[in-house]
Amino acid sequence: MDFYFTEEQRLIQDTYRKFREKELTPQYVRWIDENCDYLPEDMLQKLAELGTMGITIPREYGGLGLGMTEFCIITEELSTANPAVAMCALIGLSFGATPIMGIGNQEQKRKHLPRIAEGKEKWALCMTEPGGGTDILGAITTSAAKDADSYVVNGTKMWITGAHKADYLMTLVITDKTVDRKKGLSALIIDAKSEGITIRPIRKLGIHGCGVNEVHFEDVRVPAENLLGEENRGWYQLLGTLNPERISTSLFSLGIARAAFNYALQYSKERRAFGKTIGSFQILQHYLADIAIEIENARNLIYKCAWLCDTGQKYDVEVAMAKIVACRASELAALHGMEILGGYGFAMEYDMQRYFRDYKQMKFSPISDEMARNYIAEVGFGLPRSF
Ligand SMILES: Cc1cc2nc3c(=O)[nH]c(=O)nc-3n(C[C@H](O)[C@H](O)[C@H](O)COP(=O)(O)OP(=O)(O)OC[C@H]3O[C@@H](n4cnc5c(N)ncnc54)[C@H](O)[C@@H]3O)c2cc1C
CATH class of the missing domain: 2.40.110.10 (Butyryl-CoA Dehydrogenase, subunit A, domain 2)
Structure with missing residues (x-):
């Protein structure tokens, strides 16, 4: 068992981390949240130049030909900046290319995959x-x-x-x-x-x-x-291609959780009360520790799903679990994060309120936590369908 990324994977992570720090700054992300309903074209183009839109599209169709683990590394970095960035960048890959790669014919592959990989087709x-x-x-x-x-x-x-x-x-x-x-x-x-x-x-x-x-x-x-x-045969065939979408959703939540955690941790080191930084109070330390535990759980489960996917194994039950665990991480990070920031958590000029608003979407989309649990019980343990 090996928890290390390969040299190439570390390079990819480093590239996207640097991209995030340079291009997807807190100011830029705030501006998107307040002014945009989609990622601006110039940013999409920069992401396309890195190959983002074609991560898992085979090289013969103009993609990077990489696997699910690399997809996770990239999506995690983008989602940590802001889930909207990852969603807009990867929606063509998730909802266009992946179904076409799975069940499309040659003509559909030739027509759409290269354009999706280039960032020229949105889906x-x-x-x-x-x-x-x-x-x-x-x-x-x-x-x-x-x-x-x-x-x-x-x-x-x-x-x-x-x-x-x-x-x-x-x-x-x-x-x-x-x-x-x-x-x-x-x-x-x-x-x-x-x-x-x-x-x-x-x-x-x-x-x-x-x-x-x-x-x-x-x-x-x-x-x-x-x-x-x-x-x-659309119900069986299309749904069969959408499991990777649940990995994406888990990564969006993981990104929110990481960003909220980092924000709260930094704040706890700076804000002072009773002559100390608030991060020296045990209850806030426990809040932060609890968030970190959930983040670690979510990350491990998501990357296990990626490994199962990359090694050709089933991961439908595990990814339903990952969806829930990652949502829980983002929820805890947003709720505790708000508490750690006190009144400032409620102020629109601080980012914590955005994490608090953003995590909510991940609770029910694309599958609600309740239905994910139903799936685990029914498919994972063979229990009778409860509805
Ligand atoms: C921001 C956003 C983006 C979305 N993007 C897309 C998209 O791109 N494409 C797309 O097709 N859809 C999209 N959706 C739809 C999303 O997948 C649905 O909202 C989701 O599946 C829940 O459906 P619903 O909102 O109709 O809730 P309902 O189906 O009405 O469910 C309401 C509540 O009842 C619960 N419930 C229902 N049945 C059961 C049961 N058997 N057991 C336990 N609880 C149950 C649900 O968990 C939920 O809590 C999006 C939704 C949102 C809000």
């Missing part, structure tokens, strides 16, 4: 509907009717991250209404500029730098060749 994933995100099978109504060599899509998707900037929407639709829902769904690659698509931004509490939207499809024509994978 969003359209699964959740207004009727529900946890029970997608029960809530989905968006349908695609076959008409000659096209599908005609009608319906509404909710909470779609990055749709307002996306070039393509990876969209789950009903293609056969007559069968059991799981067996009648398909994944379509929809050009976001198609006629009949309306996108409405939704204001939200945290992670302002990566906006979400309602996406409405009205008689949107999609060429039949934009079907991803097999018709009516």
